[in-house]
Amino acid sequence: MKKGNSNELEQSAFFRWLWRQLTSMRIALILLLLLAIASIPGSIFPQRTQNPIRVQSFLTENPGVGKFLDRLGFFDVYGSAWFSAIYLLLFISLVGCVLPRALVHLKESFAAPTLVPRYLNKMSHYQKISDTNLTLLEKNLRRKRYRIRIEPAALSAEKGYLRETGNLIFHLSLVVILVAIAMGALYGNKGDVILNTGDKFVNVPTSYDNLSFGRFQNENSLPSFKLTINEFRAKYDPANNQPLDYLLKANLDQNGSSNSVEIKVNQPLTIGSTKIYLQANGYAPIVLVKDKAGKEIFNGAVNFLPQDANLTSIGAIKIPDMNPQIGFVSSFLPTADRDPVRGGFSSYPEVLDPRLLISVWQGDLGMNTGVPQSVYRINTSQMQQIGLKALSVNESYDFGVGTITFTGWKPWVNLQIVNDPGKSLALIGAILATIGLLMSLFIRQRRIWVKKIEGGIEIAGLSKNEIPGLAEEISELINQSNLSSANLSKNRKLRRQ
Amino acid sequence: MSDRQAATYSNYLIYSSMIVFTLAFFLYAFSVAWQKKSESRTSNFANGQMVLGFVLLTAGVVLRGVSAHRVPWGNMYEFSITGAMAFCGAFLFANFKYKLNWLGLPVSIAILLTLGTAITLLYRPSAPLVPALRSTWLVIHVSAAIISGGVFLLANTIAATYLILDKYERTSGRPDWAKRIPALETLDLLCYRLVAFVFPLWTFAVIAGAIWAEAAWGRYWGWDPKETWAFITWVAYAAYLHARLTVGWKGRKAAWLCLLAGSTFLFNYVYVNVWGSGKHTYSGL
Numbered sequence: 001m002k003k004g005n006s007n008e009l010e011q012s013a014f015f016r017w018l019w020r021q022l023t024s025m026r027i028a029l030i031l032l033l034l035l036a037i038a039s040i041p042g043s044i045f046p047q048r049t050q051n052p053i054r055v056q057s058f059l060t061e062n063p064g065v066g067k068f069l070d071r072l073g074f075f076d077v078y079g080s081a082w083f084s085a086i087y088l089l090l091f092i093s094l095v096g097c098v099l100p101r102a103l104v105h106l107k108e109s110f111a112a113p114t115l116v117p118r119y120l121n122k123m124s125h126y127q128k129i130s131d132t133n134l135t136l137l138e139k140n141l142r143r144k145r146y147r148i149r150i151e152p153a154a155l156s157a158e159k160g161y162l163r164e165t166g167n168l169i170f171h172l173s174l175v176v177i178l179v180a181i182a183m184g185a186l187y188g189n190k191g192d193v194i195l196n197t198g199d200k201f202v203n204v205p206t207s208y209d210n211l212s213f214g215r216f217q218n219e220n221s222l223p224s225f226k227l228t229i230n231e232f233r234a235k236y237d238p239a240n241n242q243p244l245d246y247l248l249k250a251n252l253d254q255n256g257s258s259n260s261v262e263i264k265v266n267q268p269l270t271i272g273s274t275k276i277y278l279q280a281n282g283y284a285p286i287v288l289v290k291d292k293a294g295k296e297i298f299n300g301a302v303n304f305l306p307q308d309a310n311l312t313s314i315g316a317i318k319i320p321d322m323n324p325q326i327g328f329v330s331s332f333l334p335t336a337d338r339d340p341v342r343g344g345f346s347s348y349p350e351v352l353d354p355r356l357l358i359s360v361w362q363g364d365l366g367m368n369t370g371v372p373q374s375v376y377r378i379n380t381s382q383m384q385q386i387g388l389k390a391l392s393v394n395e396s397y398d399f400g401v402g403t404i405t406f407t408g409w410k411p412w413v414n415l416q417i418v419n420d421p422g423k424s425l426a427l428i429g430a431i432l433a434t435i436g437l438l439m440s441l442f443i444r445q446r447r448i449w450v451k452k453i454e455g456g457i458e459i460a461g462l463s464k465n466e467i468p469g470l471a472e473e474i475s476e477l478i479n480q481s482n483l484s485s486a487n488l489s490k491n492r493k494l495r496r497q
Numbered sequence: 498m499s500d501r502q503a504a505t506y507s508n509y510l511i512y513s514s515m516i517v518f519t520l521a522f523f524l525y526a527f528s529v530a531w532q533k534k535s536e537s538r539t540s541n542f543a544n545g546q547m548v549l550g551f552v553l554l555t556a557g558v559v560l561r562g563v564s565a566h567r568v569p570w571g572n573m574y575e576f577s578i579t580g581a582m583a584f585c586g587a588f589l590f591a592n593f594k595y596k597l598n599w600l601g602l603p604v605s606i607a608i609l610l611t612l613g614t615a616i617t618l619l620y621r622p623s624a625p626l627v628p629a630l631r632s633t634w635l636v637i638h639v640s641a642a643i644i645s646g647g648v649f650l651l652a653n654t655i656a657a658t659y660l661i662l663d664k665y666e667r668t669s670g671r672p673d674w675a676k677r678i679p680a681l682e683t684l685d686l687l688c689y690r691l692v693a694f695v696f697p698l699w700t701f702a703v704i705a706g707a708i709w710a711e712a713a714w715g716r717y718w719g720w721d722p723k724e725t726w727a728f729i730t731w732v733a734y735a736a737y738l739h740a741r742l743t744v745g746w747k748g749r750k751a752a753w754l755c756l757l758a759g760s761t762f763l764f765n766y767v768y769v770n771v772w773g774s775g776k777h778t779y780s781g782l
């Protein structure tokens with residue numbers, strides 16, 4: 001019985017000790033430094049959340065070390081257990097540290113300043129003055145909007161309470177930002193889609209090429225709207241081929257109304273809490289494929305993948321409906337050029353002199369094997385090459401069992417569709433944090449004490465965080481209060497000794 | 498004035514400012530080595546050269562912007578010359594306010610090194626920005642970041658001076674040339690005041706960057722290497738402020754922490770811009 005009690009006591013003492021440690025400034029400092037160090041690996045190793053392909057190739061190149069690092073979470077640092085542990089501990093420490101301070105501060109805000117210390121000569125900015133006009137001093141302090149506590153033959157004055165308020169706002173708004181980030185992760189979604197001009201996009205999961213939901217989101221949480229792509233324009237600088245401007249014009253159908261909208265690189269389209277961003281662009285050559293009898297087998301645009309800044313693009317035109325199947329391994333050059341080493345390439349990103357280079361393969365495209373295939377590549381291991389050609393616009397090529405005609409091209413755009421409901425809260429938190437920080441670093445909190453002694457008064461002050469300016473303020477106060485400062489220098493000397 | 502002319506004049510102005518900074522460097526070195534008073538004629542003259550250098554450099558930076566029809570921070574070369582300008586401005590301001598002639602020597606060396614690297618290794622002909630960089634938030638974000646960087650570097654210079662003098666004082670005492678540099682406590686406090694002054698600005702720079710990233714890339718934070726290191730710098734300076742304010746670190750330990758935080762900023766600038774990958778390498782859309 002007795003034993004159990006003391007165990008409990010020990011336990012609660014232990015937890016109290018642990019809590020005191022956790023909320024101590026030393027631990028807060030260590031956790032802050034740890035957080036900085038723990039962020040580093042994420043900038044060195046490729047991260048799954050940003051570039052899964054590079055993570056995969058790192059793992060194949062360094063199988064041993066890679067597996068080890070993977071188990072420790074080095075390829076998803078910011079979602080790893082140890083990173084989360086550090087910031088969660090830091091935030092627990094923060095709340096544990098700041099909430100009690102907030103309560104104290106609240107009380108202090110309505111209370112009179114602290115008592116005058118017993119021995120002023122131990123405090124900084126200490127001076128002795130041979131005059132005794134306390135009333136005038138008090139009046140001047142009030143005029144400077146000091147808060148004052150009157151004691152018998154002494155007074156205590158304080159100013160700058162908002163500094164602590166700012167400090168508390170700053171720390172608590174960091175918690176707000178953390179909550180906002182969590183909201184985005186739990187209630188948000190993010191997806192990608194590639195669209196050609198003329199395409200209609202209906203906001204349902206099947207329309208996306210790629211879509212991920214937050215933990216508490218599902219198919220039904222997508223807002224309903226429809227987007228029709230009308231036109232995409234890219235402008236380039238002829239001097240250095242760099243992009244100058246991108247503009248996407250579209251029609252937005254929502255709640256029965258239809259509006260024409262524009263999307264630019266830094267100007268996403270906003271639909272409620274959903275935003276649509278223009279992320280990438282490329283070309284889709286249009287081809288017409290006929291069989292030997294002249295029957296149309298395929299007619300349409302095929303999206304190609306850009307390989308360089310001049311939009312030299314590669315792609316695969318797959319015709320599974322011919323027997324045996326046909327595949328065209330192709331490149332599209334918006335402005336064709338030749339180089340003895342590289343072969344055909346594009347020398348300008350706009351379409352000025354387009355070519356479609358095709359290599360025709362016959363055999364099994366392997367589309368029914370169940371293995372997912374890239375839409376930009378063809379696995380030619382079960383095929384044989386039966387032709388090779390560079391086509392200009394409206395030029396046809398007869399590859400023996402049919403013809404292909406390069407009839408034109410369309411641009412495609414990659415749209416990123418993001419819903420992050422925590423975003424505005426994060427912004428509010430960030431603004432509050434900045435305001436709080438400014439308040440806490442630039443408002444000067446200081447105290448001044450005055451005490452009557454034999455033949456005069458003593459005066460001393462304290463400035464939080466050693467912010468300079470209090471000495472000047474006290475001298476000014478003395479001057480304004482018509483106190484003689486004749487013996488001031490003598491006193492200073494006295495203090496030094 | 499055509500764009501090309503503006504770009505050429507910008508280069509001339511930057512070369513001239515380097516000549517002036519070199520002169521200032523020699524004057525500071527002379528006054529530190531041979532003169533007893535801090536406010537000597539030589540150091541006043543050197544300060545005048547610093548002001549002239551700052552004016553020339555500013556004109557060079559502005560003309561660079563004029564030639565490209567945008568703010569002059571689209572690539573590493575432009576970041577460097579603008580950064581050197583901010584650093585010089587931070588020094589002139591701090592010198593005006595706190596009388597820091599002795600700092601002129603390390604500051605002029607640092608400016609010359611930055612400009613030298615810029616014109617030899619980083620130079621790019623003037624050209625407009627890729628679309629993702631064209632935003633008001635870029636102007637706000639980068640100007641806040643560059644000013645913060647200038648003050649961080651100044652704080653680092655002071656922290657380094659602190660550590661060197663501290664070493665002397667603990668062994669053989671200050672050598673003659675260092676006698677006029679203020680007391681260690683003054684340096685310590687100055688370093689803290691500078692960091693406390695720019696920390697909110699750096700916070701704001703990071704937030705402005707996040708707002709811009711949200712508009713350009715669809716997320717306000719993505720742990721891109723550049724963002725990660727900006728975060729590390731922020732946390733490191735927060736740790737410095739905590740160490741000074743609440744744990745009561747002063748002097749040597751605080752100076753080391755300040756140097757560490759400042760190096761994360763430099764590291765971000767050099768490593769991530771030159772070797773890093775990610776969206777901040779400005780490859781465009």
Ligand code: HEM
Nearest residue numbers: 023024025028090093094097167174440441735738742743
């Ligand atoms: C997310 C991590 C944190 C960051 C970024 C941070 C940042 C800062 C900054 C920049 C200051 C200086 C502002 C000022 O002078 O008032 C500060 C002050 C302060 N911090 Fe933190 N902090 C963090 C966590 C914590 C934690 C965990 C605690 C408590 C254990 C804490 C307690 C304090 C206190 C008491 C001050 C005021 C010091 C004073 O003015 O006397 N902070 N913090």
